[in-house]
Amino acid sequence: MGLEEDIENLSARERRVLSALGELGTESSVEDVQEDTGLSQSAVMRAALELEENGFLEIQEKKHRIVSITEEGKSYLEDSLPERKVLETLEEEKYLPIDSIPEKSDLSEGKANISTGWLKKKGWAEIEEKEGTKVLKITDDGQKALEEKAKDELLLGEFEDTENTLWDQIPTDLADEIPNLRSRGLIRVKERVRRGFNLTEKGQDSLNLDLEYTEKVSELSSELLRTGRWREVNLKEYNVTAEVSPVYPGKEHPQRRMIERLRSILLRIGFKEIRGPIVESEFWNFDALFQAQNHPAREIHDTLSLSKPESAKILDENLLKRVKEAHENGVAGSDGWEYDFDEEVSRRPILRSQTTADSVRYLARQPDPPVKVFCIDKVFRRERIDYQHLAEFPQAEGIVMAPELNFRHLLGYLKQILVEMGISKIRFRPGYFPYTEPSVEADGYFPELDEWIELLGAGMFRPELLEPLNIEYPVLAWGIGFSRLAMIRMGIEDMRDLHKNDIDWLNKQPLR
Structure with missing residues (x-):
């Protein structure tokens, strides 16, 4: 596209601005163009942005510091600084009792106190004790100051005929005093951007x-069509191949979108969603899962314990006794953990560290098949936060209970879920978890990384877990942590990036 064609596509407003810049010369301001064209400032800027986009001009921004005098500064400009009034009084009195400053210098008590501080700071006076009374005494520097104004007073004088001035226009030796007058509230400094x-x-x-412009019609009105005037007017041409600014529609956070996708998959294949409390007892979080009370996962660095409430309620004491028996002596032919089970430990309140606690609580209330439920919720662990660990993260847990369920059914469920989540290449390998046997871990292959990534753990609940709950049928269970999967899908390496409020990054995440 040639220059003449580019100009042909300019609007009347853009041509007026371009023509004005030709008359005004280089480095013209928005205000200059506004005055020359009669356009509003916003109209000038809109035209300039279009002209910059098409390569006709460059918009420059320069920051200016504007110094303004305050109302208090104006009063001192008219009546001199309080330390100056006291200094002039000292010229006559030689010694001035501190208590007499307000009366002798015609100052309020507050301004008298201010003057004393600044007299000492400037070295114009010093405090002595004379006949048991504290007095101000003028110094040699004070005597000299009587003959000429100080720099802060000269700076204040710069505002004799104006309320505002540019910092750069103030003499350098006086500009050094700006922080002092600013701290006293006599002037203020604001930054302005000049375009x-x-x-x-x-x-x-x-x-x-030729920058002259014939007004063109950009919209066919009903009147133009009805009267036939559309044949006579100049119709504006549209460049349908021109680039447009990107539009970012409102959308869910990518991790939330992944969670909702899994939720919809599970609901579609017949699962029911359940929820549980965030504040949990160690009984449901660990004991009911046949996880020994001296297991390493119970240590303080993994679990967040609570001081309030002091104790959690366990509504079924008989169930507590059966779980205790399984831990101490075993069930279904096992020897248990062979230690002394402490019921007080079971009652300790913690923040839920796994959603399996919700699944087992549900099983205790629903011991008869069929059961097919899932829970998606936050869990909490005392982790050292870094690029791959968080103290709070979402987790998904699912269980199925039915007669004659076996390990192959578990693998079938896992494969179906992962394939529908968009992971087509999956492998299973043996795993170990305290409350499932056999156990399995699933990895997914991600071509963009050329890596197999661990995605979930699963297994069949152990008899030591099921028997105290009076469950006679096999139960398969699995758990998914979303953060790692989200990181892979979004191409990020630091887990903390999932939770930062970077709007630009969120806007650019694809809708998939």
Whole structure:
């Protein structure tokens, strides 16, 4: 597209701005163009942005610091600084009792206190004790100050005829005093951005061409069609191949989208969703899962214990006794863990560290098949937060109970779920978990990384877990941590990035 064609596509407003810049010269400001064209500031900026987009000009921004005098500063400008008034009083009195400053210098008590501090700071006076009374005494520097104004007073004088000035226009030796007057509330400093325009080579060349503009119609109205005037007017041409600014529609967070996808898959294949409490007892979080009370996962670095409430309630004491028996002596032919089970440990409140606690609680209330439920919720662990660990993260747990369930059924469920989540290449390998036997872990292959990544753990609940709950049928269970899967899907390496409020990053996440 040539220069003449580019100019042809410019609007009347853009041509007016371009023409004004040709008359005003380089480095023209928005205000200059506004005054020359009669356009509003927003209209000038919209036109300038379009012209910059098409290579006719460059928009430059320069920050300016504007120094303004305050109302208090104006009062001192008219009546001098309080330390100056006290200094002039000292010239006559030589010694001035501290208590007499307000009366002698015609100052309020507050301003008298301010003046004393600044007299000492400037070295104009010092405090002595004379006949048991504290007095101000003028110094040699104070005597000199009587003959000429100090720099802060000269700076204040810069505002004799104006309320605002640019920092850069204040003499350098006086500008050093700006922080002092600012700290006293006598002046204020604000930063302003001044925008200006520079014509590019293309913009300069365009000035040699015709920038006159015939108004074109951009919209066919009913009146134009009804009267037939559309045949006479100039219709604006549209460039349907022009690039447009990207549009980012509202959408869910990518990790939330993944959670909702799994939820919809499980609901579609017949699962029911359940929920449980965040504050849990160690009984449901560990004991009922046949996890020994001296198991390493119970240590404080894994579990977040609570001081309030002091104790959690266990509504079924008979169930507690049966779980205790399984831990101490075993069931179904096992020897248990062979240690002394402590019921007080069972009652300790913690933040839930696994959603399996919700599944087992549900099983205790529903011991008869069929059971097909899942839970998606937050869990909490005392982790050292780094690029691959968080103290709070979402977890999904699912269980199925039915007569004659076996390990092959478990693998079938896992494969169906992962394939529907978009992971087509899966492998299973043996695993170990305290409350399942046999156990399995599933890995997914991600071509973009050329790696197998661990995705979930699963297994069949052990008899030591099921028998105390009076469950006579096999139960398969699995758990998925979303964070790692989300990281892979979104191409990020630091788990903390999942939770930062980076709007630009969130906007660019695909809708899939």
